Amino acid sequence: TAQMSVPSNDPGYLEGARDSMNSALEALRIQGTSEEVAEAEMNLGLILQNLASYNRAPITDSISAYQRSLRTFNAQKHPAEFAILQNNLATAFMSIPFSDERSKMREALAVQAFEEGLKVVTIVDNPSEYAMLQNNLGNALQYVSSSHRVENGFRAIEAYDEALRVRTLEDTPAEYANTISNKANCIANLPDDPENPEAGNPENLKEAIRLYREARSVFNKLGDIHKVEAVSGALEELETEMFGSSQPLSNVHKINQ
Template identity: 40%
Template sequence: MQTIIGCGNSNRGDDGVGPYIAQQLKQRLSSYQLSEVQVFDAGTGGMDVMFKARGSNSLLIIDAASSGSAPGSVFELADTDLHISTDPVTNMHDFRWQHALYTGRQIFAESFPKDVKVILIEAGELGLAVELSPPVQQAANLLIEQLFQRFVGDAQTTQSRARISHDMAQRMAEEADASAEEKAAMLAEVAAGLQSQAQSADDLQCGISLLRCAISLDDLPDETSATLQVQLAVALSQLPGESSEPLHEAYLLLENAIGILTLDEERAGAEMQQGLVVQALAASGAMDGRIAATYYQRALRVFDSVRHPAEYAIIHNNLATLWLSMPRDSGQHRLYESLAVQAFETALANIDAKQHPAEYAMLQNNLGNALQYSDSGEALANKLRALDAYDLALELRRDSPLLQANTLANRANCLRDLPDDISEANSGQVANIQRALADATLAQKLFRHQGEHSKAQMMDELIAELHAQSEGATAGVS
């Protein structure tokens, strides 16, 4: 994770150059899916530097300088060139990024970035003002452009490739001496490639555009058109953003396709996808989520545990997720929790763990989560059942570090609330807290190794909480 933090006072003329750059850069990057870049305006809050940098691989701080150089001069300091202050501060107003770097390393140790750079832009005007002076404005805009190009270069290259693939496929379809069905198949194949390797919304949009072209071809058989509509609906449902319009279009496409498709597996696949679309629309209040269950049940008429075990497991997992997402103020949340557990257990009873280890482990992990946080039944009995589920999942996730880390984190949260002696609720939690610490520590290492820094940071916080809980539990029995 690359973290960029702009520091300074936006009401003091050129001292606001750091916040200005952070705000402008964040706005320009907002249309790109850059999960490994985060930008913050920290203002004059040095403490923010410490907390927001935690868990990052590298940190870039941008601030104003007042060294007597020409206004707009840019200085870049590497970590080895920084004089990181260790002088005590008398109040938080004096706590600047120099102190934050030192303090952050002392508190967070390995979780604090080792690669630190500071870019300083020489200020000219530091009086009360909300605008930058011309030379500082020019230097700021140049730096924004340089950083923008650095971070989106790869994304733009990917988007260019997607656009090239789109244009070539469209041109070939227009010029090819082939039937409408053959042209549609070619367009759909290119679209499928863009979907499967999509790294941005533009990749998906290129695929969507090709599918629309395919569907619009004259003399296309109804079955072929329906199959393409399902593929288009899947692509639309993957689009990021808050608008529900793509989901509504996906719903209509799937409803039309379901009425046309004659092959059982193809129709069941469309019904399965329709359940997901309805579930997504329900999350925004646009539809009743219970309608999704109807589509899932229809798909299960074809996707049984014998002929289609993977689909069978996924549909039951989706059903359980649906019930767990139902509003808790409905007065029926305990019924929904019971239905979720039942869906998980039904699938597990019909899935062979040796033949389908990934699906079996997924169901056990998610069953553990449902039981751990359930309000239904006895809390202690549910947590013990959850532990058994997590143990079974972990046996099958030894070769999948990221999935293993997820289950370890879940088990750690479950263990921290269990008494050491389940027959005596007041027996203390010293041993189980230590087990939870071991799980959380291993999960933290696995997350970090897999580049999941936000999850690793969550484990840092859990470990700190467990240490505090351990001290309290030890004091309680001493």
């Protein structure tokens, strides 16, 4: 776990973490409890998912580890762990390049996983997990390739608004800024009136700009330069959109947290 947590761009720490976790699992499978094995599998899945971003492990290995963990961390006995695993599983599905005929199936599996997680957590008992799943469900809905793009977009806005019932500027500023950034990107691509999409979306564009500016201000105060730059790029593109471009925004600012 310590190796996995080292703040470095060197994947060697993650490879060390993978080897350590596999060694631990050899013993835990013989002498440990099922919960200890499941927790190790969950952490192994996260390590492998991070290694996949460096092309040092296939993402399918991460998915397999999460699925093994779910054999023990089920919805009935371990709802919080189940919800986190469903979130991790969904983000793993979403990270696979959607370049083949199975991409729509993987997108559907990701949305389903987020929705399964939300069945077992509540805003009262599990507020952090609830908000995380709602935020990430919104991302999945707005990026899924579907003929129901507008309908999915409005469903995504509902999910972001649910997340914002927990994520507030006062209590969780970083998470709040993440979610309003995602909401801005989504609302900028939706018509003001879904019954009359030809009328355009000047009001939604104004609201998206307001949300992006607020998010940039929060990220700037937090010293998160990477996200300041990402939001600034999206904001510049959106302001250009308002001055005559008819093309939808490229979805460049998704934050799964």
